[in-house]
Amino acid sequence: MINLQQGDCLELMKNIPDESVDMVLTDPPYGMAFQSRYRTSMYEKIKGDQNLDWLDDFVEEIFRVSKNNTAHYMFCSYHHIDIFKQAIQKRFNVKNIITWVKNNTSMGDLKGDFAPKTEFIIFFQKGRRLINGKRDSNVFEYNKTRNELHPTQKPVDMVEYMLSKFSDEGGVILDPFMGSGTTGVAATNLDRSFIGYEIDEDYFKIAEQRISEAQL
Template identity: 30%
Template sequence: MSTWLDQVFCEDALAGLHRIPDGSIDLILTDPPYNLGKDYGNASDQQPVDDFLAWTEQWVDAALPKLKENGSLYVFTTWRSAPEIFVMLKRRMTMINEIIWDRRVPSMGGTVRSFTSVHDTIGFFVRRKDYYFNLDAVRIPYDAETKKARSRSIFVGAKWLEQGYNPKDLWSVSRLHRQHAERVDHPTQKPLEIIERMVKASCPPGGVVLDLFMGSGTTAVAARNTGRHFTGFELNPDYCRILAERLDQLAVEPQEPDPKVRPKRPASPPAAGQQGSDPKARAKGRVRAADPGSDPGFLVTPPAAPARKRATRKPKSKVVAAPTSVDSPE
């Protein structure tokens, strides 16, 4: 059994990369320090510019031999360092994309001597032309209105219309606010949505993702969530504990449904005379009526038209079920 697979080592990546065999990694996905003076519990983000660029070149040269020939590399950086880092990488690999992550920073306050920086830059590089890339795994579904607008015969059966569109190279995904359920105690934690997109697109199922600067462990969580293996390094012991806790929470994985077992049929809806008898159900119905989009299984019914009076004939006596105040399921 491998001693490095699905492991995060609490040590400097340059000291520990010897653990990983050459040519064993499908995807290097990493978020190194940007050299902006952040406090990661060490001085890794507080170097002179020349030293920072030399250090970046050092870890790149140490990591690339671990990558398979058809492997890929994604690296986060800032616009301040992206030109130098990308030129250095283009001497070693082929650049496929410069991805802009729009962090959706609100337009409040900020600098008054320049335009406010609201994005991070991500470089996507490969070793050779037959690199692994699965666009279908990360397509974004079209909404119902867009599909309806493309209902002409020329669009019928179009794969892109059914499966969704290419995410393109501008990713508008909100940064993790302190109140976000996903957020942990790390100053530059990246959203899981972004990391999972990279993993699903550029690492085959069952493949291996390497992150040299694990931080809060989002790369490892994304790999485990999507059926990939991971390995990597993190120098700060506090972050090592955080990422270990995040992985422990994923230890009990949900069972995949057995295709041979037929699912149980849903229970029949209550009879008309029984609907609306439960106050909790009535309250739930009011919530759904207020926001029908929150539960597509329920529709909002318009109020019934007032009954017309009959002038001559007297209606026969019969029992009529009280009108329900709960929306009926589709």
């Protein structure tokens, strides 16, 4: 089952029944008005990234739709990781902060700061979901994408790994901030059902095409 819709996820999620989702895996706006410096001529600022006023309502909604004893992931930046963590732990059990070590460094202050090479993923559960297979480290080492399709595009192989550890075939995966559709591609590759929402029309079309090709 693949269900893709363009629009505001806070409105669209109202149509999801209570306790029907096996995992939320998403990369939301970080509340920092991000614009890629590497491809400024290619990408506009991310929609909804001006503030985090939506975050508490979003956490309430993903809690409502999530089944009991399920595990979830949310990407975030160090800039507001404290705000994300505090919002999530109002409803969920925050189990870990995963560090993703990328194969290259970001820009930032070239002469007044260390070169950033990491990103963070909040791992949280509703109840307790046991891991599939062996227990691995909370440090992920995966190559960064070249962001050809989206300014914060994530690697499919890493998302597949994340899905495989805490969801099963046939499970329902929700990504309310779908972007270019990486979570949907990974879910399709692993025989999971997928619900994906994206507010930006251009990114939605890219995601729709990528996920359709993954189904072939």
